[in-house]
Each structure stands twice: as structure tokens, then as C-alpha cells.
Amino acid sequence: MTMKRYPIVIALAVAGSFAGCWSGGVIQLYSCDDPCYGLDAYECDDPCAVCEGGCLPLPPLGFDDPIVLWTSDAADEAPVPECPAEAPFVVFDGYGGSGAEHVCPTCRCTEPSCELPRGLTGSASAACDGAAPTSFDAPEGWSGACTAPAAVSSGELGSLRIEAPTVSGCAPAIDPAGALPTPWGARARGCAGSADKHTCREPGKMCVAAPMPLPTGFAMCIRYLRSGAPRCPEEYPDLRELYQGFDDTRSCTPCGCGPLEGSACTALVSVYEDASCGQLLGAETVTLAGPKCVAGPDLRIESMDAVWIKDEPGSCAPTGGVAAGEVTPEGASFFCCQSDEVIAVP
Known part of the structure; x- marks a missing residue:
């Protein structure tokens, strides 16, 4: 059984840097050189350890330990960053939101011309x-x-x-400004390092390895492990719905040109x-x-x-360029994140 040490220190006239904790009527002496004096390994919580990261609220039931989650802006085309050294393990790679409206490229027709005999x-x-x-x-x-x-x-x-004059035919052309957009609106990556529930002195908090302060685009988040969307706790109020991928069946009917008219x-x-x-x-x-x-x-x-x-020479009416299909997100994951107003305390 792990003994809990509360910040009730009894001053003892003992040579050296020793402190004491009261636990179940027993005074446990320790020093930072030997914090587990007289205890088995499974009973020892190091009272001298320092949190290498942030002391964050413990996640509620149904949530995983906090991680560092990066999410790009919808219009940001920057590459997905590497995980920070403090949290080097990639635990999530996915996408956020849906892309721009499914608008097909604009079909056009080249201009015909009258040609001499x-x-x-x-x-x-x-x-x-x-x-x-x-x-x-x-x-x-x-x-x-x-x-x-x-x-x-x-x-x-x-x-x-x-001989009679002729009219050159119309040829279909595509407006180069109208390519299909990506099916997602943002990219996301979750990174994790070590997590220690016993290093932080404040009850109800755990130490999570992370760079402090967090780099731009990163937030501390907890992942929901159950099905459906959760109600985020007060400490992690920002709900983010992310996906593993998309089933993209979008297409556009091919461009063509109608009959020549008005020549x-x-x-x-x-x-x-x-x-x-x-x-x-x-x-x-x-x-x-x-x-x-x-x-x-x-x-x-x-x-x-x-x-x-x-x-x-007249003109030809363009045909085609009609949108078909849709984008369906797959593998939804829900994260509750700290907002800008919630700052992790190291």
C-alpha cells in the first residue's frame, strides 16, 4: 500500500537534511538523497522529485492522460511539426473538420474562329x-x-x-483556378511523453512532460476513450472533434462543349x-x-x-463540371483541451 505524504512536516533535531511525514501514526523519516528510506520500492513516492513539464488536473473517468495536441489553422499549409523533445511519441495523427465546399473546376470552351477558304x-x-x-x-x-x-x-x-469558309471547332478547357480542395480543414498531431501522478505536490494534479510554455499551435488535451462526444470538464473546456481519415468520393463530370451556334x-x-x-x-x-x-x-x-x-464565328456553350459524391469523415476522436484562459502551472 502506497503511503500518502501530506505537507505536515514535523521538525526533528536530526543531523543532516532530513524531513518527516506523519502516516497512520508513524513518522517516516527521509532525505532527498534517500527518499525511500525504510520503504519497499512499490510503496515509495519520491517527495523530492521535480515535475519536468506541467502539473495538470487529473483527467476524469473515461479520459486518457493529458497529451500535447497540435492543430493547424484551416488555411495554414505549413507541414505537420515533429513532436517536441519533451513529448516525443506520436500518439495521434489525423485531421480536423471538412474542407472547402465541393466546387468543381469551371468548364470553358475555346473561342472558335472563321477561317478563309x-x-x-x-x-x-x-x-x-x-x-x-x-x-x-x-x-x-x-x-x-x-x-x-x-x-x-x-x-x-x-x-x-x-471553297466555302469554315469555322474552327470549340475545345473544352478547364479554369486552372478551380481544382478540388483537400477533404479536410486542418491537420492534427498528438504527442506524449512521460506522465507521473505522484510528482506534483498539489492533490488532484499530475505531472505531464511537455515544453513550457507550449509552442504555437499546441495545447494540453485529454482524449475521450468512450464512444460518442463527451461533456468536457471545466479544466479542459475546449472540445475538438478530429478524424483518422476521410472517405472521399467527390468527382466532377468531364468538361465538354455544346454545338457551335451563331456563326x-x-x-x-x-x-x-x-x-x-x-x-x-x-x-x-x-x-x-x-x-x-x-x-x-x-x-x-x-x-x-x-x-x-x-x-x-459564334460560340459553344460549355458542359460538364457538375459536382458529384461527398466527403465522409472516418474514425472520429474527441479531445477536451485547455483553453487560452487555462494555463498549466509547472
């Missing part, structure tokens, strides 16, 4: 349906400036087929008999409706140019 096709017949057509191709990415494709090598043309592209294409767009042979407007056939006797072409009359 890719060239002309000459035919010996007057109906643009000759068996051996001759192509006059515009350069890649033609802007409409004067260009001189290869001229007809022999014979004469009876018709010219002017109106009209170009005036001119052909010339010389190679520098000086001797006009003729000009014709073409639209998205289709190519045009220009017939005439003795047609010759050595250059061409084009200008836009109407350059309205």
Missing part, C-alpha cells in the same frame, strides 16, 4: 465538274493576303470552284490574271452555306486574295 479548284468544264481538276491551294493559315499559287500549266479553265462567316474572294493581284479577273462572296462555282470562257488564274465581309 483553303483554295480554288479549276475545271475545264463550265460546271466545276471536270474529270481532271486543277487545285490552287492557299498557304497554311492563309490570312487573305495576295498569294500566287501555281498557274495552269496548259489549256484554259472553263470554271472555278471557290456567320462571309468572305470576298478575288482572283487575278497576274501573279501580283493587279489584274482582276473576278470576285465572289462565299459563306458557310457552301462553295460557289464561277463559270466563264478562257479563265486563267495566277493569284488571289480574300477579305472578310462578316467575321462572326
Whole structure:
């Protein structure tokens, strides 16, 4: 049976640094050099020990011994710190709260553009349906400036087929500012060291190894060992609900683009008999409706140019980016912590 020593010291005229305790009618003498004089090891509470940490209130039934708990701010992206040297053992690694609202990235569509005809096709017949057509191709990415494709090598043309302009398609794009956030709102780590229920002189308190004062972000907390949420005691009033992890089933429907709407592209294409767009042979407007056939006797072409009359490519409506799924926290743990107003006394 461990004898309790209360701070009732009887002055004894004994040489050396001795003190005495009254226990059950027996005066127990001891010195700090030999605090367990006359006692078995299991009976001895060292009256000279000094608390290396903080003297904290004993936890109520259902709670574990106090630990040092670090919790990050929800917006803090700093890494999880190592446990302090005084409490080096990691006893909890988890997360706090839920992350930001599940908002999917914004789906967008690239802007389409009106594109000039890719060239002309000459035919010996007057109906643009000759068996051996001759192509006059515009350069890649033609802007409409004067260009001189290869001229007809022999014979004469009876018709010219002017191709229709086209509209480049819309491609889905994702707003880079809209990535899914992490499923948690904060990180947490619990650290523990030695705990001694007999070092502190004040009844109802125990010595817990911890750096004093506590580093920023750390608090002294007790973990609830039973199911459900506890009612925190007065000495540890701050309830914190933390989790071991999350089941994250969030997703977003893929981005896409709807049909092209509102396009109106009209170009005036001119052909010339010389190679520098000086001797006009003729000009014709073409639209998205289709190519045009220009017939005439003795047609010759050595250059061409084009200008836009109407350059309205239209637009595509983005699709997708719809949120689905949810975040479910797993492995809830409840901690009661000292608030800023409750200061541990070493």
C-alpha cells in the first residue's frame, strides 16, 4: 500500500537534511538523497522529485492522460511539426473538420474562329465538274493576303470552284483556378511523453512532460476513450472533434462543349490574271452555306486574295463540371483541451 505524504512536516533535531511525514501514526523519516528510506520500492513516492513539464488536473473517468495536441489553422499549409523533445511519441495523427465546399473546376470552351477558304479548284468544264481538276491551294493559315499559287500549266479553265469558309471547332478547357480542395480543414498531431501522478505536490494534479510554455499551435488535451462526444470538464473546456481519415468520393463530370451556334462567316474572294493581284479577273462572296462555282470562257488564274465581309464565328456553350459524391469523415476522436484562459502551472 502506497503511503500518502501530506505537507505536515514535523521538525526533528536530526543531523543532516532530513524531513518527516506523519502516516497512520508513524513518522517516516527521509532525505532527498534517500527518499525511500525504510520503504519497499512499490510503496515509495519520491517527495523530492521535480515535475519536468506541467502539473495538470487529473483527467476524469473515461479520459486518457493529458497529451500535447497540435492543430493547424484551416488555411495554414505549413507541414505537420515533429513532436517536441519533451513529448516525443506520436500518439495521434489525423485531421480536423471538412474542407472547402465541393466546387468543381469551371468548364470553358475555346473561342472558335472563321477561317478563309483553303483554295480554288479549276475545271475545264463550265460546271466545276471536270474529270481532271486543277487545285490552287492557299498557304497554311492563309490570312487573305495576295498569294500566287501555281498557274495552269496548259489549256484554259472553263470554271472555278471557290471553297466555302469554315469555322474552327470549340475545345473544352478547364479554369486552372478551380481544382478540388483537400477533404479536410486542418491537420492534427498528438504527442506524449512521460506522465507521473505522484510528482506534483498539489492533490488532484499530475505531472505531464511537455515544453513550457507550449509552442504555437499546441495545447494540453485529454482524449475521450468512450464512444460518442463527451461533456468536457471545466479544466479542459475546449472540445475538438478530429478524424483518422476521410472517405472521399467527390468527382466532377468531364468538361465538354455544346454545338457551335451563331456563326456567320462571309468572305470576298478575288482572283487575278497576274501573279501580283493587279489584274482582276473576278470576285465572289462565299459563306458557310457552301462553295460557289464561277463559270466563264478562257479563265486563267495566277493569284488571289480574300477579305472578310462578316467575321462572326459564334460560340459553344460549355458542359460538364457538375459536382458529384461527398466527403465522409472516418474514425472520429474527441479531445477536451485547455483553453487560452487555462494555463498549466509547472
